[in-house]
Amino acid sequence: MMSRKNPKTHEIVLRCGTIVTMNQERPVLKNMDIHVQEGIIISIQPSRSCPAQYPDLVEFIDAEEALVIPGLVNAHTHVAMTLFRGLADDLPLRQWLFEKIFPAEAEHLSPETVYWGALLGCIEMIASGTTCFSDGYFFQGQTMLAAHKAGIRALIGQGVIDFPAPGVSDPKKNLEIGEQFIEKWLNFSDLLTPSLFCHSPVTCSEDTLTGALDICRSHRVPLQIHLSETQDEISTIVQQKGRRPVEYLDQLGLLSEDLIAAHVVHLDEREMAILRDRGVKVVHVPESNMKLASGVSRPAEMIRMGIPVGIGTDGPASNNDLDLLMEMDTAAKLSKVYTGDPTSLKAWAVLRMATIGGAAVLGLAEQIGSIEEGKRADMVVLDLQQPHLQPMYDPVSTVVYSASGGDVRDVIIDGKVIMKNREFVSLDTQEAAWHVRRIAENIHP
Amino acid sequence: MMSRKNPKTHEIVLRCGTIVTMNQERPVLKNMDIHVQEGIIISIQPSRSCPAQYPDLVEFIDAEEALVIPGLVNAHTHVAMTLFRGLADDLPLRQWLFEKIFPAEAEHLSPETVYWGALLGCIEMIASGTTCFSDGYFFQGQTMLAAHKAGIRALIGQGVIDFPAPGVSDPKKNLEIGEQFIEKWLNFSDLLTPSLFCHSPVTCSEDTLTGALDICRSHRVPLQIHLSETQDEISTIVQQKGRRPVEYLDQLGLLSEDLIAAHVVHLDEREMAILRDRGVKVVHVPESNMKLASGVSRPAEMIRMGIPVGIGTDGPASNNDLDLLMEMDTAAKLSKVYTGDPTSLKAWAVLRMATIGGAAVLGLAEQIGSIEEGKRADMVVLDLQQPHLQPMYDPVSTVVYSASGGDVRDVIIDGKVIMKNREFVSLDTQEAAWHVRRIAENIHP
DSSP: OGGGGOGGGTEEEEEEEEEEOOOSSSOEEEEEEEEEETTEEEEEEETTOSOOSSGGGEEEEEOTTEEEEEOEEEEEEOGGGGGGTTSSOSOOHHHIIIIIIHHHHHHHOOHHHHHHHHHHHHHHHHHTTEEEEEEEESSHHHHHHHHHHHTOEEEEEEEEOSSOBTTBSSGGGHHHHHHHHHHHHTTSBTTEEEEEEEOOTTTSOHHHHHHHHHHHHHTTOOEEEEESOSHHHHHHHHHHHSSOHHHHHHHHTOOSTTEEEEEOOSOOHHHHHHHHHHTOEEEEOHHHHHHTTOOOOOHHHHHHHTOOEEEOOOOGGGTSOOOHHHHHHHHHHHHHHHHTOTTSSOHHHHHHIIIIIHHHHTTOTTTSSSOOTTSBOOEEEEETTSGGGOSOSOHHHIIIIIOOGGGEEEEEETTEEEEETTEESSOOHHHHHHHHHHHHTTOOO | OGGGGOGGGTEEEEEEEEEEOOOSSSOEEEEEEEEEETTEEEEEEETTOSOOSSGGGEEEEEOTTEEEEEOEEEEEEOGGGGGGTTSSOSOOHHHIIIIIIHHHHHHHOOHHHHHHHHHHHHHHHHHTTEEEEEEEESSHHHHHHHHHHHTOEEEEEEEEOSSOBTTBSSGGGHHHHHHHHHHHHTTSBTTEEEEEEEOOTTTSOHHHHHHHHHHHHHTTOOEEEEESOSHHHHHHHHHHHSSOHHHHHHHTTOOSTTEEEEEOOSOOHHHHHHHHHHTOEEEEOHHHHHHTTOOOOOHHHHHHHTOOEEEOOOOGGGSSOOOHHHHHHHHHHHHHHHHTOTTSSOHHHHHHIIIIIHHHHTTOTTTSSSOOTTSBOOEEEEETTSGGGOSOSOHHHIIIIIOOGGGEEEEEETTEEEEETTEESSOOHHHHHHHHHHHHTTOOO
8 A cells, every 4th residue: 555655666677687586496587577566576577578567657676786585584573672782792691681681671661762773673674685574572563653664564563471561561461452452553554463472481371371372363463472492491381380381382272373483492302293283383593592592493403394484583682683694694504513414404495484484484475485476576686796795606505605784785575665775765764773872872781 | 115105095094983992901992083104003092182294195084973993803714715605505514625615626726716716805805894814725826916906914825735736736846835935925015924824634744734834934924724623634633643633733743833723623621721832823713614514613712721712704615705793793602502601702702803812813913903002003994874783882792793794884904095985995896706707607516
């Protein structure tokens, strides 16, 4: 609907590109034109052959010295945490969370700060090639507005936790506020889906967990959760519930295709089989797990077992960036050194996690995640003229092992050109940065 | 000497910068001017107070919205291997090396290809904040010329291996050719030092190793070597020599302050103590070790023991980039998850490895590695306006965990402005890229 307001977005032709489609049948295409109408990819044809039906309304993007990839899907983040980027590094997760982040959130989160933090994060994601993200946080109506302002696609979960939280002073009302959030935003935009985000099996009671799932199911939206992130979580749940977190959630009936579980680091073989059997979707979050020394997840094994696996950056306070191109590189390398097998998670597999895999985790694989006729046009153009991208023997190797966020030249989301030649078409990026700096002046490490 | 030809390089003032000096007494300075004359930092004073002695020759660089750090030191690479970037990924080291890289080198390396590959690598390094590198390869006179053309500082080692190698068809002559290389280039430039690079304890005989050390010592230059990189190397040396590689080299008399050992992954406590006692310098190469599944080195322990440790990217065929800003991020995170201790290698420690630590490894700590009065002016200006660098609570966290090569705005080497506003001042970067692409057209995976 947004796109109709701007005649330029009506019809787009990407010219002469090398396309990493992530379509299984035709993975890489060379010298092709991609024709976009009303937000949809209507044709992919040998270059210069496609007819422009409305020539004066067509926007041409020259992709001759460029590489076109599907828009990346950041399947786990807390985007407004740009506010706390670099506030507290080099600390264990428990100390980082309970002594630094929770107190900073309690003191400094407000609808205003979340809006600017989320908008800055959306700008950062778009500028580094992400066109869709999955988020969990508080004051999430503000993240909705920020994502809408930026023009990015998202699944936005209202945080649910059994402690007093920003905007939810009485934890008894966490589910009520969550359900109001879903109802309010469910029909706001085709690009944005509301959901709930349960903080963890440790910080949410059985009733909270099952109540959150019921609410999500009744509105046909996914439930998100942090699961088996640290050894500490495993020990606590084993002590409290007499079983490991995956088994505990299974007993509660929480494990199903409706659940998106992030991290999933500490998992035995039996738990992995349970996740697979229940259809749970998993998000691999390698850099945050490394930085907080939480452990190393095993995405290659999970993929081999048939579990849908996406990839996420986590929030910028534990990474400290939202750059999926760099996250892919780390994911591939970490899997290799951790398993001792350099073939364990190849470039193709990791790019799949960041595109069609992430789309499947979010329940959007029919609409996005690959460049195919009939899909929504979420596409990223990488500038191949950078010295570190020369030469290019294999486009997928170039994307995963050599490119980083700064190489993204143009970004198209739902058929709308959001960034062109590294400039945002209709967004004042310095405004968000200015507000976040102003807010940060009052936050002290 | 080069700088005198260009009046613009005579005197530079960096204005109003936040400076991460890496000087132990005054680590971070705010709102200061750095005054450079004849390649030397002559003063660091509160902003706008420094006198310009020759106003019409002074070049001002506004660093108000920027962060100034010492030029980064890439202490281990094979820079001309840009030629083979992405040619062979997701393979074990032995297969990668013997089935892919060695054959490609035998077929495609020539003085011409090494020159263009090395020049592209120098451009990539400068554009991502590296001002000094340590290299080992073949046809290294060409790498000398490329580094000189780019204006970068380097320690350049002629490869020594007991197999026929590019430019060294008869391995019996490897030391003779190596010595000729050192003699030819020893007085070529103040920025460039020739050395030898022994490929490994497996691929060089005892006579080759000790002969190389003798040659380096007689010319007072360091000897470089790959050491204890893979479990395979350890097994081979144990089988052939009856002891582990460090003990074997110690017995040969190779271990001393004259030796720079790269990788050093597989090391027991006793070997670590031997390295420390002998004064050997070590280069940590985390991303290559991850990508080839070689293993995880323990830089934090080595630093704690008093071993000088730098950081390197390795060649672009096993990384696949030369970006030290990203390498630092990976080094910190890998150490945390591998040791299970998020405090094990903090941001400061890893930035030290990439600056003053790397300078010490190369024997250049008196001249470079920190921003201090009296030192040579190797400095990098990061653009703080990027969305992913907002806000900045701690400049060192910003550098290590959030910045990447694309954030480098200006680069000064030996008092000469090499890159300004991401444009190279006097180098045609597209020429090198064009030549490498042309060469790569004949190289097939």
